[in-house]
Amino acid sequence: MTFSISDSGLNALVDEVIASGTTVIAPALVKLSAGERREYQKIGSAQKMALTGAIVSNSLKPFIMPPSVPLFRYTRAKAAVSLEPATGKAQAAVVIGAQACDIAALEIVDRVMDWDYHDEVWFERRKATTVISLACTQADASCFCTAVGSGPDHPRGSDIQLLRKKGGYLARALTESGKAFCSKYGSHFEKAGDDADRDPLIKETREKVETNLKIDLGAIRSFLTRNFEHELWNDFGLRCHGCGACAFACPTCHCFDIVDEPEGITHGVRRRNWDTCQTAKFTVHASGHNPRKDQNSRIRQRVMHKFQIYPERFGDVLCTGCGRCVRVCAGGMNLLEILKVLDKSAEAKS
Amino acid sequence: MSIYQPHLMRVDGIIDETPDTRTLRLVFKDPALAEKFDFKTGQFGEYSVFGAGECTFCIASPPTRKGYIECSFKKCGKATSGLRDLEVGDEMGFRGPYGNSFPVEQMEGGDIVFIAGGIGLAPVRSVIWNVLDRREKYQNVTIIYGARTTGDLVYKRELEEWSRRADVKLWQTVDPGGETCDWKGQVGFVPAIVEKAAPSAKNAHAVICGPPIMIKFTLPVLSKLGFSDDRVFTTLENRMKCGLGKCGRCNIGEVYVCKDGPVFTAAQLKNLPPEY
Numbered sequence A: 001m002t003f004s005i006s007d008s009g010l011n012a013l014v015d016e017v018i019a020s021g022t023t024v025i026a027p028a029l030v031k032l033s034a035g036e037r038r039e040y041q042k043i044g045s046a047q048k049m050a051l052t053g054a055i056v057s058n059s060l061k062p063f064i065m066p067p068s069v070p071l072f073r074y075t076r077a078k079a080a081v082s083l084e085p086a087t088g089k090a091q092a093a094v095v096i097g098a099q100a101c102d103i104a105a106l107e108i109v110d111r112v113m114d115w116d117y118h119d120e121v122w123f124e125r126r127k128a129t130t131v132i133s134l135a136c137t138q139a140d141a142s143c144f145c146t147a148v149g150s151g152p153d154h155p156r157g158s159d160i161q162l163l164r165k166k167g168g169y170l171a172r173a174l175t176e177s178g179k180a181f182c183s184k185y186g187s188h189f190e191k192a193g194d195d196a197d198r199d200p201l202i203k204e205t206r207e208k209v210e211t212n213l214k215i216d217l218g219a220i221r222s223f224l225t226r227n228f229e230h231e232l233w234n235d236f237g238l239r240c241h242g243c244g245a246c247a248f249a250c251p252t253c254h255c256f257d258i259v260d261e262p263e264g265i266t267h268g269v270r271r272r273n274w275d276t277c278q279t280a281k282f283t284v285h286a287s288g289h290n291p292r293k294d295q296n297s298r299i300r301q302r303v304m305h306k307f308q309i310y311p312e313r314f315g316d317v318l319c320t321g322c323g324r325c326v327r328v329c330a331g332g333m334n335l336l337e338i339l340k341v342l343d344k345s346a347e348a349k350s
Numbered sequence B: 001m002s003i004y005q006p007h008l009m010r011v012d013g014i015i016d017e018t019p020d021t022r023t024l025r026l027v028f029k030d031p032a033l034a035e036k037f038d039f040k041t042g043q044f045g046e047y048s049v050f051g052a053g054e055c056t057f058c059i060a061s062p063p064t065r066k067g068y069i070e071c072s073f074k075k076c077g078k079a080t081s082g083l084r085d086l087e088v089g090d091e092m093g094f095r096g097p098y099g100n101s102f103p104v105e106q107m108e109g110g111d112i113v114f115i116a117g118g119i120g121l122a123p124v125r126s127v128i129w130n131v132l133d134r135r136e137k138y139q140n141v142t143i144i145y146g147a148r149t150t151g152d153l154v155y156k157r158e159l160e161e162w163s164r165r166a167d168v169k170l171w172q173t174v175d176p177g178g179e180t181c182d183w184k185g186q187v188g189f190v191p192a193i194v195e196k197a198a199p200s201a202k203n204a205h206a207v208i209c210g211p212p213i214m215i216k217f218t219l220p221v222l223s224k225l226g227f228s229d230d231r232v233f234t235t236l237e238n239r240m241k242c243g244l245g246k247c248g249r250c251n252i253g254e255v256y257v258c259k260d261g262p263v264f265t266a267a268q269l270k271n272l273p274p275e276y
């Protein structure tokens, strides 16, 4: 079902959603000492939305899987213990103007959170969130979404997809929840044809990203399966500081720790916190033995998990090509370049 | 209830095995759950002390003994120190059972050889009692157990009991220099004692658990004795947090140890990257 919505209509819609008490998350401008950046934020008015500009600096991960989330509270009284659910249930939320790479990530992580055991800590927020994406027109040199099965205008994970056109947007309602949203706020939408004058920038952006990286994911996967031991890992490992910034910035990295946070002798909270395979502590045994004892093996794990381990179990890859790990790395580690090298090595071997 | 919320259990008994190793007997606080709870031998759980956190241990008691579970652990960090401070009657948390198990049914009708080192006897003990409680289903049972010193042997009362049974062949050993003057067992490292005991591989399975170095040197001995890699079972102890295939910590190659393990055959281990 496709509609169109004008610029002023979208602003009015966002303000109406906010007024109804629903949380709205959208890219907003943040002023820095030098320059500015766009950041997904909970916004208080449509005025705050910044739907175009540079690639959004953070991902949507913090909104579905907060960096630290309470699992339950405990109280001890002498020998007895009582447990109660942590306060703060997931609030209904609408994400507006999200990039394709960020919403695709949600669907990719869903699979991990839903195999065998259903992780309601993830799905509680996930299901309460309606996702309205906006076809991307701002790719930079670090973007490679088209190389990993996504693309600036890929709808994967969207309930509604917006595409820029003159004076407004096309709105494609793609899921039941997207259709329900469009009919609930029907006064702002008009019926439209599916490709009524889309902004040509969308197509140009796709073409630009396609020139950033072209690889054969299947060949890379089989190269990785055969090359757990390879000198390349040493080259990559030497650059890496093991800081984990790449994993925290990444929309698909989902590793976590579980820790108790006492608030006194008798009571406290058990929390789930972001963690990363890039630190030595992640795998160290109680005996002191560490099966992943150097940075080479840790950076290998990150690459393997994304391009070999996840694909073997769930299909696709654990990466949406958003380029954030490339932008944040202080060591100059560049996943886009790593993939180029792996692709070349895979080709040379076959 | 969240998959991360433990069931409450009460400490029902404490046995100090060695100066740093302790066994806790635990019973479910909720009688309905106690009735319903079941597990398979080789599965593990996440044990909580509220305020100190969670840690991973195998269930050291056999599923053939109902109404309680036991864990044996070495004090080595935050959560294990917290567990160590518990007294009889205190409540703690348990999530589980998780992971796969030793295929004891598949082993029926033949011989079983148990090989363990140090605290590695904990998961093996669950299998041993499971087998001994259904003794008629198996042929020869051999147990080879070693520790650094006589003081480090765990489950001393059970070792005593097994040594007296006519239907169990028990070999106990301590590392050279670890013996006391009244020590009647063997002196030597586990792989050497396995070679000396030379259990028959015919229609037999082996279950082995202990420090990585012991496993590394025992596998070739078993191979020499004629045990094929798919009849030798062991259990891995990669660091874990969730036990549910979510947190990513126990991942080795394509395997999540918490979901696809912790029990693996020697043949499966040979196909894994050496990250355990």
Ligand SMILES: Cc1cc2nc3c(=O)[nH]c(=O)nc-3n(C[C@H](O)[C@H](O)[C@H](O)COP(=O)(O)OP(=O)(O)OC[C@H]3O[C@@H](n4cnc5c(N)ncnc54)[C@H](O)[C@@H]3O)c2cc1C
Pocket: A281, A284, A285, A286, A287, A288, B044, B053, B054, B055, B056, B057, B058, B060, B072, B073, B074, B075, B076, B077, B078, B079, B080, B081, B119, B122, B123, B236, B237, B238, B239, B240, B262
């Ligand atoms: C399937 C499975 C079964 C197991 N079964 C048993 C069993 O039956 N019995 C048993 O005793 N153990 C068993 N273990 C091991 C057990 O899980 C660990 O000993 C236990 O989790 C330690 O918990 P802790 O909180 O006390 O240790 P922690 O406080 O987490 O610390 C343990 C060790 O981790 C390292 N460490 C922690 N924090 C840091 C840091 N900041 N920097 C550097 N190093 C650090 C140190 O080496 C420290 O000694 C099993 C493990 C698995 C996966």
Ligand code: SF4
Pocket: A239, A240, A241, A242, A243, A244, A245, A246, A247, A278, A328, A329, A330, A331, A332, A333
């Ligand atoms: S790759 Fe870069 S960002 Fe990631 S851990 Fe290494 S140094 Fe940090």
Ligand code: SF4
Pocket: A246, A249, A250, A251, A252, A253, A306, A318, A319, A320, A321, A322, A323, A324, A325, A326, A335
């Ligand atoms: S690995 Fe890098 S490019 Fe891929 S999704 Fe994560 S941050 Fe984005």
Ligand code: FES
Pocket: B239, B240, B241, B242, B243, B244, B245, B246, B247, B248, B249, B250, B251, B256, B257, B258, B259
């Ligand atoms: S322990 Fe969390 S994934 Fe295995």
